[in-house]
Amino acid sequence: xxxxxxxxxxCGALLICAVVPACGGSQKDSKTAAAPERVExxxxxxALFKKKDSTIEQLFSxxxxxxxxxxxxxxxxxxxxxxxxxxxxEAGGYVGRVTVSEVSIGAQVGGQSYSQVVFFETxxxxxxxxxxxxxxxxxxxxxxxxQGVAKNAKFKDGVATFIIPKEGLMASAAVGGQKLDFExxx
Numbered sequence: 195x196x197x198x199x200x201x202x203x204x205c206g207a208l209l210i211c212a213v214v215p216a217c218g219g220s221q222k223d224s225k226t227a228a229a230p231e232r233v234e235x236x237x238x239x240x241a242l243f244k245k246k247d248s249t250i251e252q253l254f255s256x257x258x259x260x261x262x263x264x265x266x267x268x269x270x271x272x273x274x275x276x277x278x279x280x281x282x283x284e285a286g287g288y289v290g291r292v293t294v295s296e297v298s299i300g301a302q303v304g305g306q307s308y309s310q311v312v313f314f315e316t317x318x319x320x321x322x323x324x325x326x327x328x329x330x331x332x333x334x335x336x337x338x339x340x341q342g343v344a345k346n347a348k349f350k351d352g353v354a355t356f357i358i359p360k361e362g363l364m365a366s367a368a369v370g371g372q373k374l375d376f377e378x379x380x
Contacts (some may be wrong), residue, residue, distance in 0.1 A: 205271035228378040230291035233279050235264035239309050246358055249345035250311075253354065257313040259284040261292045265360065267304040274298045278310070282376060284320060290378040292323070296371050307360045310336065312353055312374070314321060319352030323376050330355075330372045 239262050243250050254260065259282060266278030276296040282289050294310070314320040322328040336357040337343060347354045 212376070226315070230379065232288075233264065233281050233291065236262050236281050238330075239311070240263040241340060242309065242358060243356065245312055246339050247341050247344045249341075249343070250339070250356070253313045253344055255286075255345070257315065258317045259314045259323070261290070261312040261323070263294055263310040263312075265307055266294055266310050266357075267305075267307045268296070270298065271303055272299065276372065280310075282323060288379060290376050292377075293375045294372055295375070296373065298371055308357045309360060310355060310357045312355045313349075315349040315352045315354070322352075323374055324378065326376055328374050328376075330374075 229358050240254070244254075261280055263278045263280035266276055268274065268276035274296075275298070278294045280292045280294070282292050314323065330351075330353070336355045337347060338353065339356045339358050344356065348354075
């Protein structure tokens with residue numbers, strides 16, 4: 195019998211690391227009055243997006259709200275998962291913590307990490323996030339950010355999302371199926 199290649203073992207390990215937390219339950223404890231923990235790297239991530247494409251400044255200032263996810267990890271070997279944490283902002287001010295999770299199945303292999311920013315077109319769209327009723331539709335894809343891309347971006351179902359790959363290689367950059375869970379700041 196042929197031994198599995200190291201690529202399959204790596205993909206399997208990435209898959210386990212990504213899927214298990216994505217399928218887990220809530221990490222909330224009995225201290226419901228405690229404010230959600232802040233996420234490191236938010237300012238650096240915003241600066242990176244603005245450096246990569248200066249035209250994205252318009253979306254940061256004109257959107258009803260936005261979510262910044264400094265690092266999302268994604269892994270797959272037919273079954274895949276993604277997980278990351280970030281923060282939500284409304285009118286430029288911090289309003290809460292966001293966790294992104296995704297479980298997918300299909301022709302996919304690899305692992306990657308990336309930074310992601312999600313812009314909400316209207317207050318009604320942003321309210322769906324705050325009510326924990328927001329999930330990316332299957333048709334929504336992330337746009338890999340490059341200079342000038344943001345100025346031509348179109349909102350789809352009230353959102354526009356951008357990524358900057360950090361490391362790894364994945365056969366897909368789709369965000370359809372991602373779920374964003376919001377925890378309000380106290």
